[in-house]
Each structure stands twice: as C-alpha cells, then as structure tokens.
Amino acid sequence: MQLFEQKENFRKALITWYLTEKRDLPWRRTNNPYYIWVSEVMLQQTRVDTVIPYYERFIEKFPTLADLAEAKEEDVLKMWEGLGYYSRGRNLQAGVKEVVAEYDGQIPGNRKDISRLKGVGPYTAGAVLSIAFGVPEHAVDGNVMRVLSRLLLIEEDIAIPRTRKIFEDVVMELIDEEDPSSFNQGLMELGATICTPNPRCLLCPVRDFCIAFHEGKQGELPVKSKKVRMKTIPQVSFAIRNPDGKWLMRQRPTTGLLANMWEFPMVESTGDASAEELFRAAYGLEISNIKPLLDFTHIFSHLTWNMKSYLSTTVKEAPEGFKFLSNDEVEALPKAIPVVKIWEEIKKTFEINTKG
DNA sequence: CAAGCGTGGTA
DNA sequence: TTACCAAGCTT
Incomplete structure (x- = not known):
C-alpha cells in the first residue's frame, strides 16, 4: 500500500x-x-x-x-x-x-x-x-x-x-x-x-x-554515520578530612562537564608524580596519612576517566574555592556518579550514617 | 555544522 | 570487551 x-x-x-x-x-x-x-x-x-x-x-x-x-x-x-x-x-x-x-x-x-x-x-x-x-x-x-x-x-x-x-x-x-x-x-x-x-x-x-x-x-535502515574517538584521562581524587571530621569539596565550574556538581578535589594525573605531589602542585595544600581508597573506570559519552582515589588528612584551612563539609552536608549535595562512588566507599570505610 | 554533554542496558 | 545505543539541546 x-x-x-x-x-x-x-x-x-x-x-x-x-x-x-x-x-x-x-x-x-x-x-x-x-x-x-x-x-x-x-x-x-x-x-x-x-x-x-x-x-x-x-x-x-x-x-x-x-x-x-x-x-x-x-x-x-x-x-x-x-x-x-x-x-x-x-x-x-x-x-x-x-x-x-x-x-x-x-x-x-x-x-x-x-x-x-x-x-x-x-x-x-x-x-x-x-x-x-x-x-x-x-x-x-x-x-x-x-x-x-x-x-x-x-x-x-x-x-x-x-x-x-x-x-x-x-x-x-x-x-x-x-x-x-x-x-x-x-x-x-x-x-x-x-x-x-x-x-x-x-x-x-x-x-x-x-x-x-x-x-x-x-x-x-536508518543510515547513520558514526565517528567517535574516545579520550582516556587518568584522574586522581583526594578525600581529605580535617580534625573536625569534615570533608574538603568544591563545586565544579558553571559550564562544561558535570557543571555545578560537587566533587572531592581531583587533578589530572600526568607523568609519574605521586598523589601527594600532584595535590600540592595543584592546590598548595599539605596533606598527610595518604591511603589508597578506591580505583575504578568511569565512561562518559565522549571520554573516559581512570580514577584513582585516596584518603588523607590535613590541619590547614580550605584553599580558595573549596569548603569543608560535614557528612550530612556532603550527602545532601548533588554529585555525579564517580563522586557518589567515592562517597559510598568513604561511608562504608568510616561506617558513616547520614540523615539522607 | 561538529563537538560537548551522563548513565546504564544490551548484543 | 567493544560498540551502540535511549523520547536531544547548546554552543
């Protein structure tokens, strides 16, 4: 017909x-x-x-x-x-x-x-x-x-x-x-x-x-061309606790990937610098008691993050653009999946129970 | 227009 | 495991 x-x-x-x-x-x-x-x-x-x-x-x-x-x-x-x-x-x-x-x-x-x-x-x-x-x-x-x-x-x-x-x-x-x-x-x-x-x-x-x-x-059908070459970016993330038991976090920029979402401090890992060196170079904050937390791969639509996350502590104040936040505050903030994964691992490690 | 922008499901 | 998605929009 x-x-x-x-x-x-x-x-x-x-x-x-x-x-x-x-x-x-x-x-x-x-x-x-x-x-x-x-x-x-x-x-x-x-x-x-x-x-x-x-x-x-x-x-x-x-x-x-x-x-x-x-x-x-x-x-x-x-x-x-x-x-x-x-x-x-x-x-x-x-x-x-x-x-x-x-x-x-x-x-x-x-x-x-x-x-x-x-x-x-x-x-x-x-x-x-x-x-x-x-x-x-x-x-x-x-x-x-x-x-x-x-x-x-x-x-x-x-x-x-x-x-x-x-x-x-x-x-x-x-x-x-x-x-x-x-x-x-x-x-x-x-x-x-x-x-x-x-x-x-x-x-x-x-x-x-x-x-x-x-x-x-x-x-x-349908005819659909495709061209995607995926970049892979190694990332190192730090969950940093201060003596009050609060976590260092920041809000991502208002444009681009995961705009305005919250995250633990994160830097692209280049060369063979240690986690501590990378963080000091990026933010000028001394941290100690660094311990591996969780490693995983997160695939976005157009790129991949190879995540290595660490636990550490500091006695200093938060650098510009960062905030120390309580467990309940961290829980309440909007976080993308990679950050949620790290936060879930932290909650398990420290047996944290939040109001959320 | 091409590229950037998330996540979880499926073959 | 890799590839391709699934009721697209912005810049």
Missing part, C-alpha cells in the same frame, strides 16, 4: 494500535503541560525504565511549575543526581522561570514561543505542543526517524542535523489533525517496541505500508 495515497488508512492503523497497545507510563496519565515538559526533558537520550522513578520523585518534590521556578538550583540538581546530562535539569528550571516571568506562568501553545524557552529544542517543542495541547506539530526524535526511514525507504544520513527536516516535513504531511498526540506518540511507541534497531516486523501494525519491509531492507 502506498503510504501517501493511503494517509487515512495509515493514521487509523497507527493510532488504533497505539491506543490499544501503549504502555501505561506515569506521564501518560496526565495532560498537564508542565508534567509533559518534565517527562520529555528527562526522556532525552534516556531510557523509559530509568526515567520513571526520577519523574515520580521530581513531580512530588516540585508539584507545580511555580514550585520548580522558586526552587534552589542545588535542590533541582539533587533530584537529577544519577540521571546524567545535568544541564537538562538546569535548563528546565531556567525555562520554567521564563514561563513565570514572561508568560504569566502559562506555557506557550505555539512553536515559535515555546521554542525560545531554555532547553526546548525542535523535538521537545513539538512533543509538548502535540501531547499536552493537541496542536498538530511534528515531534521528530530518533524513533520517528528510524520508523519513517523504513516506511518510506529514506536513506539520508540521520546523523547529519539537516536530515531531520526531511522527517519533519513528512510528519507534517501525514499527521492526524484530530489526534496529533496519539499520532506522534504512536510513531515513537512503534519505534520503541516494534520498529527497534532489530525490528520485529511480524508484529508491526503498519508493515503493509512499509517499503523497507516490502524490499527486505529494514535491517539496513
């Missing part, structure tokens, strides 16, 4: 399948545009199973858009701890603040305005517009590109940004004006459960429309 000549039949097959087979997910039990927005940001490059508990905790902590707008950034990042891509959390709060300041707390219902909000790109704009407001707008993510590349045998490289416009145009041609939410979510649900990288075509509700299936090319 020709897809474009059978638009109505295609829409009906897709939407009927979606309404029957869709998974029961927390954000599918609401039309609250703020909740939809939160879920869409969390779902960026992140699995559904990972997001669910974060979503539940987040909307419990910040039940309304106003609650999030008024929150401390540190509390927002704490709720994001372990979810990754932490600028998403900071940008979400920034966007929410813009809605309060410029739109009287009402999320804009058109693409032009909603797209101006921090952290809202072309996909998230279309998702919120179609799902929460019922506006017939495209919401093209990786799922949609995979599904449509197969249905229509589109062989453009989906790794190239400008390719997305091809799929946006296709969606605007096909979209169901009566139920754009189910249409867009149907395409995504299909990509997530049936039209996966290794597709299960025999279960597909729209395989009769699929050119790739017809020609047996579903395994060759």
Whole structure:
C-alpha cells in the first residue's frame, strides 16, 4: 500500500494500535503541560525504565511549575543526581522561570514561543505542543526517524542535523489533525517496541505500508554515520578530612562537564608524580596519612576517566574555592556518579550514617 | 555544522 | 570487551 495515497488508512492503523497497545507510563496519565515538559526533558537520550522513578520523585518534590521556578538550583540538581546530562535539569528550571516571568506562568501553545524557552529544542517543542495541547506539530526524535526511514525507504544520513527536516516535513504531511498526540506518540511507541534497531516486523501494525519491509531492507535502515574517538584521562581524587571530621569539596565550574556538581578535589594525573605531589602542585595544600581508597573506570559519552582515589588528612584551612563539609552536608549535595562512588566507599570505610 | 554533554542496558 | 545505543539541546 502506498503510504501517501493511503494517509487515512495509515493514521487509523497507527493510532488504533497505539491506543490499544501503549504502555501505561506515569506521564501518560496526565495532560498537564508542565508534567509533559518534565517527562520529555528527562526522556532525552534516556531510557523509559530509568526515567520513571526520577519523574515520580521530581513531580512530588516540585508539584507545580511555580514550585520548580522558586526552587534552589542545588535542590533541582539533587533530584537529577544519577540521571546524567545535568544541564537538562538546569535548563528546565531556567525555562520554567521564563514561563513565570514572561508568560504569566502559562506555557506557550505555539512553536515559535515555546521554542525560545531554555532547553526546548525542535523535538521537545513539538512533543509538548502535540501531547499536552493537541496542536498538530511534528515531534521528530530518533524513533520517528528510524520508523519513517523504513516506511518510506529514506536513506539520508540521520546523523547529519539537516536530515531531520526531511522527517519533519513528512510528519507534517501525514499527521492526524484530530489526534496529533496519539499520532506522534504512536510513531515513537512503534519505534520503541516494534520498529527497534532489530525490528520485529511480524508484529508491526503498519508493515503493509512499509517499503523497507516490502524490499527486505529494514535491517539496513536508518543510515547513520558514526565517528567517535574516545579520550582516556587518568584522574586522581583526594578525600581529605580535617580534625573536625569534615570533608574538603568544591563545586565544579558553571559550564562544561558535570557543571555545578560537587566533587572531592581531583587533578589530572600526568607523568609519574605521586598523589601527594600532584595535590600540592595543584592546590598548595599539605596533606598527610595518604591511603589508597578506591580505583575504578568511569565512561562518559565522549571520554573516559581512570580514577584513582585516596584518603588523607590535613590541619590547614580550605584553599580558595573549596569548603569543608560535614557528612550530612556532603550527602545532601548533588554529585555525579564517580563522586557518589567515592562517597559510598568513604561511608562504608568510616561506617558513616547520614540523615539522607 | 561538529563537538560537548551522563548513565546504564544490551548484543 | 567493544560498540551502540535511549523520547536531544547548546554552543
């Protein structure tokens, strides 16, 4: 069957399948545009199973858009701890603040305005517009590109940004004006459960429309170029305790990797300098009683840290930019996974019980 | 546009 | 073990 000549039949097959087979997910039990927005940001490059508990905790902590707008950034990042891509959390709060300041707390219902909000790109704009407001707008993510590349045998490289416009145009041609939410979510649900990288075509509700299936090319699509060479950086981290039993920590810079997250002092390990020498050179602080704590490798999306962590003590004051913090304070701060791992090891070593 | 930006799951 | 992801956005 020709897809474009059978638009109505295609829409009906897709939407009927979606309404029957869709998974029961927390954000599918609401039309609250703020909740939809939160879920869409969390779902960026992140699995559904990972997001669910974060979503539940987040909307419990910040039940309304106003609650999030008024929150401390540190509390927002704490709720994001372990979810990754932490600028998403900071940008979400920034966007929410813009809605309060410029739109009287009402999320804009058109693409032009909603797209101006921090952290809202072309996909998230279309998702919120179609799902929460019922506006017939495209919401093209990786799922949609995979599904449509197969249905229509589109062989453009989906790794190239400008390719997305091809799929946006296709969606605007096909979209169901009566139920754009189910249409867009149907395409995504299909990509997530049936039209996966290794597709299960025999279960597909729209395989009769699929050119790739017809020609047996579903395994060759979508076309996606890839170029990633990963750097490995050796890091040395120091958990330094003062006589009050407090730990030396700092907040990372406001831009770049793990922006604004907290960490134990850390330096790139170059050459064969000892841990103590590295730390004195970096911060000019004398430390003693150095003992190995925990070694591990942490893999980011674009680089790898080979971590060696040490325990030590000092009697000096904190250097510029650092703070000595109690166990409960360390527990409460937002920390990325490598820092959490070191902190967990410290808590085990010293049998620390925190209020958190 | 290309590169930077997290984490955990899976083949 | 390596590679590739999973509902992308910013600079």
